[in-house]
Amino acid sequence: MEKKKTINIKKLLSDNSIYVFLVLAILVIEIIEPSFLSISSIVNIISLTAASLPMALGIAGTIILTGTDLSAGRMVGLTACVSAALLQSTDYIGKLFAGIPTMPIFVALIAALLIGAIFGCLNGFFVAKFSIHPFIVTLSTQLVMYGILLMFLMIGNNNGQTLSGLAPEYMQFVSGSILSIGGTPIPNYVWFAVIITVIMWVIWNKTAFGKNMFAIGSNAESARVAGVRVTGTIIGVFILAGILYGYTGFIEAARIGSNSASTGLNYELDAIAACVIGGVSFVGGTGKIKGVVTGVLLLRIIFVGLMYIGVDSNFQYIIKGAIILTACIIDMKKYRVRK
Amino acid sequence: MSDTVILELQNVTKSFHGNTIINDLSVSLKAGTVHALMGGNGAGKSTLMKGLFGVFSYDSGTILLEGKPVSFEGPRDALMHGIAMVQQELNQATQRTVMENIWMGRYPKSGPFISTKKMVEDTNRLMEKLGINVDPKATLADLPPSQRQMVEIARAVSYDARVVVFDEPTSSLSDTEVEKLFEIIRTLKANGCGIFYISHKMSEILQISDEISVLRDGNLVATRPASEMDEATIIQMMVGREIGDVYPSGKAEIGDTLLKVNHLSTMYTQINDVSFELKKGEILGLAGLSGSGRTSVLEALFGLSTRSSGEIILNGKPVQNNSPREAKNNGFILVTEERLKNGIFRNQDLIVNTTIANLDAYKKGGALLSSSEMVEDTQKVIDMLKVKASSIEAPIANLSGGNQQKLIIGRWLLCKPTVYLLDEPTRGIDVAAKSEVYRLINELAGRGHSVIISSSETPELLGICSRILVMSAGRLAGEADASTATQKEIMELATKYL
Structure with a gap:
């Protein structure tokens, strides 16, 4: 009887390994540097999580389809620069669109979402219609996007320079705060991220589109036989991902304040790592919104924590790599036992 | 020994x-x-x-x-x-x-x-x-x-x-x-x-x-x-008890022509000029050696194999069935032969596996699905087909082959189709379950539905069908009346074009 109980605890721990990991990480950092769990540093971690979460939610969909998306970071870069260019202050000297007035904020948002949707559609189209692996498709399209971004930054007298001097209303809209906790303001984009996460949860769990996505990721042939619109759903998943990257670009532009061709570079790698840590498996057909959120949060805590306790910045990369691998080993063990 | x-x-x-x-x-x-x-x-x-x-x-x-x-x-x-x-x-x-x-x-x-x-x-x-x-x-x-x-x-x-x-x-x-x-x-x-x-x-x-x-x-x-x-x-x-006859007794009343297939040929498989009729309430068998094209005929009707020529006429109206989705919307369903390859979703739960073909039915007003109705229907299928499962939220891979098969048949029953295409529906399932599947098929026919069963087991076709079409090397070799035909006759037809 006693033995059975310990096995259950073991199983409980391994099934929830990511949370165990999360608690351990916080404990270790907190012990080394007790000021880690201050309100300002917690709000900082939550803000950083909120900034990268929508993108991870987009990539998660493509991973559920047994794919991936290497173009996400570049798409963020492109949409960030477009948003920034449309919302530069009129009195800023180096304004890219020198002749035109500052656009309303929602015009820039819609432009960013639209660009994301179009490129997402393109990705999905090649994946679904020609059965090319998303790795290859997005490897190619990210180059195309980078080229377009570089050309975009050459418009007018900009000559490839960093875009800054953003309109204060824009900065206020994204990073401003309607609520403070203990004197630390919570930026608005945290609330946006909460809303997006709820919408994504509904899409994944409560719509035919979401069910079809999981079914296709699990077995595309079976899905086709069951009368699921396979091509349409795959394209849809990539469009949805593109929209989320576009949104991330819109937020990043204001969050960073100055944007260049390197904005968004390698963002997709962190997002993919977060998904995998959160149990969105490359096997396809498995993953939960909850997992993605926890994955992004865990990764952020580790990134911020390592900086916080003053680990050498070069050495940080090694630790990050090791932690991602370890988390995945623990996660995979869970599946192996089940077989 | x-x-x-x-x-x-x-x-x-x-x-x-x-x-x-x-x-x-x-x-x-x-x-x-x-x-x-x-x-x-x-x-x-x-x-x-x-x-x-x-x-x-x-x-x-x-x-x-x-x-x-x-x-x-x-x-x-x-x-x-x-x-x-x-x-x-x-x-x-x-x-x-x-x-x-x-x-x-x-x-x-x-x-x-x-x-x-x-x-x-x-x-x-x-x-x-x-x-x-x-x-x-x-x-x-x-x-x-x-x-x-x-x-x-x-x-x-x-x-x-x-x-x-x-x-x-x-x-x-x-x-x-x-x-x-x-x-x-x-x-x-x-x-x-x-x-x-x-x-x-x-x-x-x-x-x-x-x-x-x-x-x-x-x-x-x-x-x-x-x-x-x-x-x-x-x-x-x-x-653990006696079961009566494996095959159900009493054939359904056969009505007017429901489906007419004229000169069906396929592009990439060897189906060549196959024509037949299917009547309301009829259970039609499709016999033939493996590789004779039984599966291809069903796949061509369901939009899985590309047709090169031929027409499909349902209730007097031509239908295209160019994709499984279109075929499903026209009232066709197909239970495939290779369950793992194109039947089940291994790592998905029983609810997804059961309701996936019928999701439109659970939309409440807008785009949102009703989870409770999906669970209800899944439970209904499990009860009706006596599926042995510990939890409907566990992956289908945990079930035995026969129970997976029952669930797939149940998936399609939920779509309320008019033409049932069943490819080896009793493959890998036990006698008791087989007998239940036969009874189910017979019941469907009794309610005026039409069924085409492809099978490698001739006795099974003789037991439940009214008519049996025999395929040989992609062509229709002949037709046999199930009540009088013998296994030998069917075997002879099956080797006709070899």
């Missing part, structure tokens, strides 16, 4: 997620004999054998190989000890060649390099010995399921195993291929091998086995010499 026990399983137990699948079971296998394992779906046959083969280990109990206790760390370890298994679900590297699949992990070498020449020779020698006609360099994906099955059998035999386990080896084989398999088994027997044989096909079991063990719900009911058993006894032992 010798009396030397080659392998003994003593008091083995295995449970998954707290469900005991096999319970304190003991069987022994004598050298040079075939020991059949029979039982309903989920009785524990495959689990028992997988434990022996090292796919997982038993929770308790002992394996004695030639009197010595052994335990295997994995299939490879089992193979090294001379235990081979032909598994029910083919686990092959389908993009690789026949010979690579056979010699995987132990390729013949010359020096440090793999010798392709030797590999071809070894494969040819093996195939010749077994009387199988397959090109060693053919890619598995290009071969029909029956040939892939033969390759799997050849692979198991190639290990010079002392114990060979066959788990439903004949489910995708035609009658002549089964005969070939039996010859192979007889050769193995003569060489002193012990053979465990799992199958749901009574006639095969009685024909090939020396001893029969019957399992029910993870327990051993009895082990007896095959000569003392007959079909009725086995069935009674399996289900």
Whole structure:
């Protein structure tokens, strides 16, 4: 009887390994540097999580389809620069669109979402219609996007320079705060991220589109036989991902304040790592919104924590790599036992 | 028949997620004999054998190989000890060649390099010995399921195993291929091998086995010499009660023409000028050897195989059925032959697996789905078809093959179709479940639905159909009245164009 109980605890721990990991990480950092769990540093971690979460939610969909998306970071870069260019202050000297007035904020948002949707559609189209692996498709399209971004930054007298001097209303809209906790303001984009996460949860769990996505990721042939619109759903998943990257670009532009061709570079790698840590498996057909959120949060805590306790910045990369691998080993063990 | 026990399983137990699948079971296998394992779906046959083969280990109990206790760390370890298994679900590297699949992990070498020449020779020698006609360099994906099955059998035999386990080896084989398999088994027997044989096909079991063990719900009911058993006894032992006639009595009233297929030909498979009619309330059989195009006809009707010519007329109106989705919307459904490949979603729960084809029905007003209705319908299917499942939120992979099949049939019932296309609907399911499926099909016909069943088991077609179409090499060889036809007549038609 006693033995059975310990096995259950073991199983409980391994099934929830990511949370165990999360608690351990916080404990270790907190012990080394007790000021880690201050309100300002917690709000900082939550803000950083909120900034990268929508993108991870987009990539998660493509991973559920047994794919991936290497173009996400570049798409963020492109949409960030477009948003920034449309919302530069009129009195800023180096304004890219020198002749035109500052656009309303929602015009820039819609432009960013639209660009994301179009490129997402393109990705999905090649994946679904020609059965090319998303790795290859997005490897190619990210180059195309980078080229377009570089050309975009050459418009007018900009000559490839960093875009800054953003309109204060824009900065206020994204990073401003309607609520403070203990004197630390919570930026608005945290609330946006909460809303997006709820919408994504509904899409994944409560719509035919979401069910079809999981079914296709699990077995595309079976899905086709069951009368699921396979091509349409795959394209849809990539469009949805593109929209989320576009949104991330819109937020990043204001969050960073100055944007260049390197904005968004390698963002997709962190997002993919977060998904995998959160149990969105490359096997396809498995993953939960909850997992993605926890994955992004865990990764952020580790990134911020390592900086916080003053680990050498070069050495940080090694630790990050090791932690991602370890988390995945623990996660995979869970599946192996089940077989 | 010798009396030397080659392998003994003593008091083995295995449970998954707290469900005991096999319970304190003991069987022994004598050298040079075939020991059949029979039982309903989920009785524990495959689990028992997988434990022996090292796919997982038993929770308790002992394996004695030639009197010595052994335990295997994995299939490879089992193979090294001379235990081979032909598994029910083919686990092959389908993009690789026949010979690579056979010699995987132990390729013949010359020096440090793999010798392709030797590999071809070894494969040819093996195939010749077994009387199988397959090109060693053919890619598995290009071969029909029956040939892939033969390759799997050849692979198991190639290990010079002392114990060979066959788990439903004949489910995708035609009658002549089964005969070939039996010859192979007889050769193995003569060489002193012990053979465990799992199958749901009574006639095969009685024909090939020396001893029969019957399992029910993870327990051993009895082990007896095959000569003392007959079909009725086995069935009674399996289900624990007597079941009446396997085939339902009373045929449905046949009405007007529902479906007319004219001059159907396919682009990439060999279907050539097939025409027939299907009436309301009719159960139409599709017989033929494997590779004769039975599956292709159904796939062409369902929009899975591309048609090159021909028309499909439903209720007097031509329909296109260019994709499964279109076919589904026109009231067609298809239960496919290869459940794993294009039937189930392995890692999804029972709810998704059951409701996936019918999601539109759960939309409440807008785009949102009603979870409660989905759960309700899933439960309805489980109750109606008596699916054995511990939780509807567990992945379907946890169910036995027969229960998976029932769930897939249930998935389609929810769509309320008018034309049922069933490709080997009773493949790999036990007698009791088969009988339930037959009754279900008969009931559907009784309600005026029309069913086309493709099957490799002629007795099954004779038992439930009213008419049987016989395919031969992609063409329609003829038609037989199920109430008067004999197996011999159908076999003759099946070989007409060969």
